Amino acid sequence: MSNPTVIRRQNVLNLFQQFAEEQMRAGVPPKGLEQAFAQKLQISPSMWSQIKSSRPIGDKLARQIEAACGQPAAWLDEERQPQGLSAAEQQLLAMALKAWRSTNAEGRKRLKLLLKDFIGS
Structure with missing residues (x-):
């Protein structure tokens, strides 16, 4: 069985990748996309940086991220094949x-x- 912390991190990184690609297709420059994504998730850029590297995503934060990104509850918890x-x-x-x-x-x-x-x- 896979580690839930790793699964959530991989999934939120995929959400960021999708967000960044959408923004750049819309003509938004790449600089500042990390901060914009953190703002979308309603977290600080510092917390986003920690999540990307090592901070575990608890249940409350996972549900907050899913809601902010338009995903159903427990979406972050499902293991997926890497994309992109x-x-x-x-x-x-x-x-x-x-x-x-x-x-x-x-x-x-x-x-x-x-x-x-x-x-x-």
């Missing part, structure tokens, strides 16, 4: 996007060539 990108994949893509956006056409061409060489295509 992992944190490491997101970090890699963010670095690649930053590199892409911070360079000129020649730099972008070199980035593409490096990736093509790496994957052998």
Whole structure:
């Protein structure tokens, strides 16, 4: 049987990922999304940071998060298959996007060539 603390954390991280993707599709810049999500959950940014790393989510907070995100009661408690990108994949893509956006056409061409060489295509 899986650890309920881990399940709740994974599920709330998935909720944050969905929130962030929706906001960015709407044109909201990524900076400040963590604080905006904390505000949506009606918790402090500090508490959100603790939840992401190690703070267990108690029953009362779990129900508060579910209500704020439009999920049914006990939704956070259900184990789900991971969806979307992992944190490491997101970090890699963010670095690649930053590199892409911070360079000129020649730099972008070199980035593409490096990736093509790496994957052998």
